[in-house]
Amino acid sequence: MSESVKLIVDGYVSLKDRMALEEMREHRQRLKGDLQQKVGGCFDVSGSLRLFDEDLRVIEEGFARLEL
Incomplete structure (x- = not known):
């Protein structure tokens, strides 16, 4: 897993920025689909x-942490 993705997700979770996480997830899904x-x-x-x-898994874990 990319350490940078983990740090970005951690930042979005700490800011409670669900929209940014959703955009990040959509972007990764789009890149994967294109590939x-x-x-x-x-x-x-x-x-x-x-x-x-792996990036998508980390992002999903971020969503789970937002819901706590």
Whole structure:
């Protein structure tokens, strides 16, 4: 997982900025979807997809912390 994503999510949670977390989640989902559509040829994008999944997991954990 990217340490920077964790720090950004922590900041949004501390500010209780749900909208920023939603935008961040949508952006990661869009990037992941775009990458999946363009996959092909001799490139292995599994590592990138895994990173997007980890980022999305961290963002979802941030939402869970907002609801506490």
